[in-house]
Structure formats: structure tokens, C-alpha cells
Amino acid sequence: MSILENRRHRETIEAYAYLAPATLVLLVFWFAPVVLALLVSFFDATALAPPGELNFIGLAQYKRALFTDAEFVRSIWNTVNYSIYSVPVTLALSLLAAMLLNTQIRGRAFFRTIFFLPYVTTWVAIAIVWNYVYHREFGIANWLLTVVQQAMPWHSGEPVTFAWLAEPRGIWEMLLFEPLGISLPQLPGDSDQVLRGPSLALFSIVITTIWRDIGYFMIIFLAGLQNIDKSNYEAADIDGATPWQKFWSITFPLLSPVTFFLLVISCINAFKEFTPMFIMTPDGGPDYGTAPMVFHMYNSGFTGQWELSYASALAYILTFMILVLTLVQNRLIGRKVEYGT
């Protein structure tokens, strides 16, 4: 009995020794900071002020962020718009690509590599290249627009080109309401974006994100598709189901765990996005229309006045939003996901 106990005791000590290095790093650089950040956000610390003059100011930083900092409110809009426009399109296109690649075609490996390549390359380089793609005068985005317009038989006059990353107007306003001659009422503040849509500048970055992430999602969808039992389709074939019916009653439900996983992950990532906006529009875009929340946090905490407490409060607002979003998704959609084949 005592030998066994002794042995267990030794196993516990050994286990703790194995856990020690990782735990130490996580404690110092993960768990303590999570608490510390919350504490810091109740003070008025800046990196420039002398450490002696630290005042506890309660929730003042949060109040300031949500009620007086118009730029931060704009950045929340930008973040939400960025997620709403990038996530569903990426999911849909990558599912389409995965389904096309899941057929009996030649050159699958080739297409898979090409589609996946953007995800492998680094965000900074990608953003620099797309900056050039969107160049107002010499970019290939405008060139492509020009070529397509000139190929249209009804085309006349100068082809229309866009300012892309420098365009503050909303996409619906530009592409839908203006050509139809509908003038929109001016809604108060940022809610104006609901009708007009996100600025073309932000939407340009959305396009880049979609381009980059399609391959990654596609690989995961492909694995999910290959996991679906082929006999389901054979049975449907016998019943004479159309491809459309097969998709909605076999593929889509059986793929729903994968889709849900991707939805949650990509929403979280979209809310945390920083790099493409920082490289493509270092000043936050026209009318601060492309700056996401992390961008504004970086600007407040690590430039200008170096307001560390304020930036901590912003980070916590972001965390709160991500938590709520994930929980809501779990509640609303997670239940409908069908697990098991």
C-alpha cells in the first residue's frame, strides 16, 4: 500500500516537473497579463507619465471609449462590417472551390496548390502587393475593370475606374443607388453606413482577405467532404435526386460541423484583424473608414500619447465582444449543427 502511494506521489511530482516550463511561461505571459490588463484599464496610465502619478479612475476609460471617442465607435463599425462582408463570402466561395475539387478531375493537386498559396505567403507581403494592385493609376484592379468594360458591346466613352483604398463612399451607394439615381437620406452618425454600405476602401481590404483565406477554408472543407460516406449519394442517385437536392439534403447538413467551426474561428479572426489595414491604409483610411478595433488600440496605446490604460480598456471591449459573439453563435447556430454521420 505504501509503495503504491509512494509511487503515485512520485508520479505527481514528475508530472508537475514536466508541466513546469510551459506553466511558468503561460503564467507570466498569459494568465497574469489577462488580469493585469483588466487592472490597468481602471487607471490612467500612459507610458510617458511618471509612474508615481497613477490614479484609479474606475470605468472612465470605458465610458470615454464608448461615448466620446468617435474614432473608436467608427472602428467598431469597421470591424463589424469587415466581418459581415468577409466571412460569409469566404465560406461560400471556399465551399464551392472544395466541391469543384472533390470531383473526378485532372490536376487536382495543381489547383489545390494554387488556391492555397495565398494563405502560405505572409500578410505583410500580400498587403504590399495588393496596395499596388489597387493603385489608382497603375494598378491591375483598374486595368481589369477597364478591360472588362471595353469588352462589353454596349460600352462607350471612358471606362469607369475606382479609387479603391482611397474611396470613402459606401459600396451600395456607389454600385447600386447612384447608378439608379436614388439619393439617400443622411442618417445620424455612423448608422449612415447601414444604407450606404461599408466604404469601398474597407471593401477592397475585404476582397484581399477573401482572396487570402479561400485556400485555407477550402482545405478544411475538402477534408470534411471526403469524410462524407459515399453511400449517401448512391442512395440519392437511385432515388433520382438532382445535384441541387443532393447538396441541400446531404452535403450541407453533413458538413455543418465543419462549417460551424470555420464560422466561429473566422469571426474571431476577423474581429482581431490588424495587419492588412495597417499596411494598406496606415492612416486608418479615408474618414478613418478602414481602421479596425485593434488598429485603434495600437494607435492609442503605442503611438502619440501612449495611453496604455485606455488601450487596455479597448482590448477588453474587444474581448467582451468576441465572447458575446461566440456565445451567441453557439446558442443560435450551434444547436442546429448535426453531429455524426
Added chain:
Amino acid sequence: MNPVQIVALLFVLLNAGIFAGWMSQRIAAGRGAGSRRVGRLLGMTLVYEALLLGAFFMFLPFYWMVVTSFKDSETALTFPPVWTPSRNQYIHEDPKTGAELPVRLLGIQRSEGELVEAVPESAMEFRRIDVGEYSVTREEPAENAPRYQVNPAQLEQDVVMRIDGRNFVKAWYAPEVATRGGVNFGRYFWVSFLTGILSTAGTLLTSALAAFAFAKMSFPGKGLFFYIVLLTMMVPGQVLLIPNFLTLGTLGWLDTYLALIVPFLASVFTIFLMRQFFMTIPDDLWDAAQIDGTGRFRFLWQIVTPLSKPVFITAGIFLFLGNWNALLWPLIVTSSPEMRTLMVGLQTFNEEAGSEFELLMAASTMAVLPVVILFFVLQRFFIQGIARTGLK
């Protein structure tokens, strides 16, 4: 010929090929080939066309990046764009020999008829030049190069296709000007490689130890693991930026290698990945090892680790890539040019270079190349690793 025309041509060829294949099959099969076959064929054609169109949009920016990195600044700023690696070359007739040779203009013509100095293109070389207190590597004419006074407006111009590494060398040394001779891209690459490899190796080590404990040992508190994983997944890393910045400041580690390595020496996700893999290793192996008198550490090191090579490679790839691609953290904790990672260096260069797109594209190509090579060498692990994340 531009890319749109190439894709259109590919479409025509594809359709013709499929049609020809169908015809020959039909002839071989006699009259039996029915309308069902035609529908299938049409579907296949559409699949290929959609994939081809997708591949076109996916690949175009890469092609554009690489092609531009071989252009000169004039060709990089033309519309409609030039789709080949071309340069705009001035041709000058040497007054003595009468030979026509490509020349490089050393200045800009400001008024009509003004003469500008030019040297033969072949006399340009990369040299270290003293600029006051420091020196930079620049493309300069050789010292004994013949110099001509030319009027650019009257010179013959020629668009030549040439692939050379000139822009890459130029971009490589470009940061020297802004940092007063301090650093070039070599330094950025070195910092990124060093911190990437050290932190990846360190994380693999700490994670393997922790994962082994969670997978194969019993101890009080083991059940907490699930909650730790959940917590770290929910809390965005951005919350940690400010406290970690303060911690590093207190430790005096800001702007050192330590700041880029130590905070990342543990990864909950990697522990999770490895734990899942270690659990599949049968306990019989441990029993056998115990009979041979092997301790746990030796068992982990000599038996579990070799068996878990795939998970080590997969986790290693993602850790290294995450480190290589990180921008926000190195941006915050480094301040001197010597400590910039490649991403921060590239971002700084992007701000400085303005519209020198041929150099920006060359620098981007260089930054992308190592990860693309890594991808092609380890493609299997990449794809498997990512595919597995969706199937839990």
C-alpha cells in the same frame, strides 16, 4: 498578350479539347452515346472553367509581384500594365566607335534641351559608397566608365525583356539609407530566422513535456486542462499586448531577442495538438519500457518523440509561420533597426519606398520565398495539419 487574353485562349482550347475528346468517343461508341453523356461532359467543362477562372484570380497577384520585381521604375508605373519583365532602355551611339549601346541616365531632364549625364548600362555596378559618416551599398557607375552628355528626348528608346537580380540587390540594401548605414534586409532575415527557430524549438520542447504529462500521467489538477484550452482560445492575444509590454519593460528586455522569443515559449494549442497524438500511442509500450527499466523521460525522448514525428513537424510549421508572419508584437517591442524582424522591416520599407513598386515587389518576393519553399517541401504536413483542425 495580356492575362485576360491568355485565359480566354485557354478557355477556347479547353472547350475544343473536350469537344474533340467527346467526338472521338462518340465515333468509337457508335450511336449509343446518349444525352446523359453530353450533360456530364458539359458539367465537367463548367467545373474546369470555374477552377481555371479561380486559379487565374488567385495567381494573378503573384505573377504581378514577380514580374514587377524585374522591371525598372518607369515600366512599373505604366498603364495599361506591361505583363512581361521589361525595362525601358535608352540607346546611345558612342561618338568615337559609332557603336549603339544601352545607357543609363544619371539625372532627370528638367527643361527642354537640357543635357543629362549618361553611362553605359554595362558599367553600372553595386559598390559601397561613403556618405559622410556612414557607408551604403548602391548601384553606381564604375569609376572608369565613359560618360556621355545626352539629350534624353532625342535618344532612341527600346523596351527590352530581361530577367536579372538588380532590383533584388537594390531592395536588399535599400534600408541602409534610412538607417544611416545600419542594417539591410540580411539583418531582418537573420532576426526572423533566429527568433523563429529558437522559439519554435523551445515551444516544441515545453509543449511535448506538458502534453506528455496530460496524456500519459495522472496528477491532481489534470482536469483543468480543458478549461485552460477554452480560456486561451476565447481571449484574444491583443489583451496581452500592454501588460506584456510593461512586463518586458520592467525586466529590461524591450528591444532584445528575448522579447521576441520568451513570451512565445509555450503554446496551449501545440500542447493540445500533441496531447491528442500522444493519447493514440498504446500504453503497452510504456509497460514494456518499464520492464526494461526505462524512466519516463527516456521513454518520452527515445520512443514517443520518434513516433510523433508528424505532429512535431506540423506543429513546428505552424509555430514557425506564426512567428515569421507576426507583425503587431515585434512592432511594439522593438525600436532599433537592428532588432526589426523581416515583417517589421518590410513594413518600414513600405513606408519609406513610396511608389518604388519594383523594389517593393522585389522585397515582397524575397520575404515570401522562404515560406513558399517551406510549403513546397513540407506540403503534405501543411495540408494534413490544416485538414485535421476542422475534424475534431
